[in-house]
Amino acid sequence: MTDISMSQPSGSYTVNRKFDITSAEAQGRIRSRYRAEARFKSYGLLALGITSVFVVILLADVFVRGLPAFWQHRLVLDVPVAADAFGAPGSVDAAAIRGGDYYPVTKAALAKAIPGIESRSAERQLNRLLSTGAPDILRETLVADPSLIGKTVKVPLLLSDDADLYFKGAGSKIVSRVPRGIATPSGVTGEVTVLTASNDFADELATIKRALSVRAGGVEREAGRLQRSPDKANQARAVELLEVAKALRARAEQPRGEEPLDADIPSVLVEINGGLVKATKLSDSAITGEVLLPLKSADEAKPANWKIVTYVTPEANRKVNDQEAAFLERLRSLGVVESGFNWRFFTSGDSREPELAGIRGALVGTALTLLVTLALCLPLGVGAAVYLEEFAPKNRLTDLVEVNINNLAAVPSIVFGLLGLAVFLNFFGLPRSAPLVGGLVLALLVLPTIIIASRAALRSVPPSIKEAALGVGASHQQAIFHHVLPLAMPGIMTGTIIGMAHALGETAPLLMIGMIAFIVDVPQSFVESATVMPVQIYLWSDLPEQAFQAKTAAAIIVLLGFLFVMNGLAIWLRKRFERRW
């Protein structure tokens, strides 16, 4: 084994040395070593590739979902503020303006933008397009300048979440088509009929029939699925569904004639004489329907002056019904819809209304909580580390302390929450949901991390530095505080920031101490009720409103931003404190 060249002489020539590095075996070994290295490298690249792909997918997903939430749609309207809107003119003070009822004012503004709405329900739907927080800017404007009362003020009014989502693309695909014939409406409001001279609605009718047959197919499949189920109730339902499917098929196959429309098929509308009519019954040459936006006149319209509009997504599958969509489209064509950065997201607390909900409360809560954690952890952790590393006698007791600190780092975080609940809330009677208690609990959680990191940092300082200090007559304590600790500082900082980042993302222990409550107010002190960002994300992700999904992703982006800022700070601090030796 020690003498390779003798036992396996290499081919053409013999080398006079004990280990023949030119033999075929040796070459083979070199090749296999190269292969092993290449393999190892490719494993590394593969692992890196997979992780980067996941990170990119994650980030892309979060950003695609979350970024729209940073923008918000508003209506910039001329708001006529009646002189007596907030009490008798002349006696109006700031409190009255703040406490005033803005519903009539904004209603008037909308009525001015879309005049002629008579039906009560249509009027209500129009007013519901605005958020309950819509008059906020108007209110601030009036408080700042009460002389505007009695005049018309141009301010942005916040749209409701559904209207906002509609403009962000959650509405329907809208197809409009210029017809060939002349159309005659039978009236300007209420229920009207629009007749055409040629068979202008034939295409729409065909589309509707196709949609009906597709729907029939769907219902049949569902019935078939239910039929195979052993449950009696399901089978009965299957029979019902088959009836429905049969009726749909009959409607789809009936060649001509008036077809009733419902919310499960695309909506057909007619834009004529400055108004909009939604068809409830459709035939080749006529529609009967209700007026969504009033017509200016009942005159007949030439082909270029009227349009057939289809909202492709069935009304039942949308948040915004045809009436609301008609209003929103009208507002859009009036040019009063504006999209702006959603500052409110950063300036207000939580809300039940998605368009009003902000991250400020959670951000401040997080900052206060982390402040408490940092204020406790850094001195305690570094002190404990310095003592254990440099001063503690090596005996059973310190060994025990050491083992337990290491164990503590591995305790599930929820346990710290329970501990906090039992000790801080129940025993010490500290306030629930408060950043103070949250900070205390998180401090327990990150203390072991900081101690372990600080000890490692202290240990990594070369002992020659300490010896040098002792050599010129520094005491042990001076040597440590003047030389060892400053040199360990970058490492301690890194450990602390990692610990804080860990605390930043903690949710479970905070749930235990009640930081999960719905809190609207931005906390002003350490003992007020508050929530933190991860809990806010958790809360929002649970809500049914579609707009909160975007808010959830947006909050995640803010949380990631917070994390990046913290890590950036850590790198900066490390660079500042870093010294070579």
Add this chain to the structure above:
Amino acid sequence: MDAIVANPSSATAAAHVMPGSGFKVSARDCNVYYGEKHALKSVSVDIPDRSVMAFIGPSGCGKSTFLRCINRMNDTIPICRVTGKITIDGQDVYDQSLDVVQLRARVGMVFQKPNPFPKSIYDNVAYGPRIHGFAQSRAELDQIVMTSLEKAGLLKEVKDRLTDSGTSLSGGQQQRLCIARAIAVSPEVILMDEPCSALDPIATARIEELIDELRSNYSIIIVTHSMQQAARVSQRTAFFHLGTLVEEGETGHIFTNPNDKRTQDYITGRIG
């Protein structure tokens, strides 16, 4: 014990010892244990003032251990135990009442590997005077720093860059900075543990010159692996072997006419 204890009357380094000043450092029956290991065995030696004493001997024979006993640097090693008596100017180093910090200000130390603080050159030298409160004013401190650098033969080279980091200097300069740092607290004894082993020959020659200059003011003990170095810089030499002090005497005598066979073997390169 077969250690040849130096006989004070035979010490003829008197040329460098001020009359009547006697010995600066004396050790009697000094033993050091690292846990169970008996690292230094009954060492007794006298070290004269204002001269250079060299400790030579093979690796692991206890030279550093003995050196570190003199300024009680061994206190930092928990398992280390010292018995016997070491005195500086007749004062027991291991006396309970003696403050170890004060002792280390009196007994400076230069280590094998240059270990400047990762601070400015100025702060490196000023650190000792600062913690001992030697200077009342900034000007006084400047004065101490300048003279120390001057004495360490470094001032010319670093005059214009006192705020640069001590670690930015070359190895030889760093070691002289460490010597300046030791001088700055005005010690009486300077211990040097192989101060040139990490340096190139030119830097070594520079340090050796410096040691020769410092001799007139301090009592210097230098551990060295190089017998030439011992011969060049020291007036007296002690040879350690396996934890015992084998022989001590005038450097010229040790190198030309050693009493002990082991010393002979070592200086002729047969052990080591």
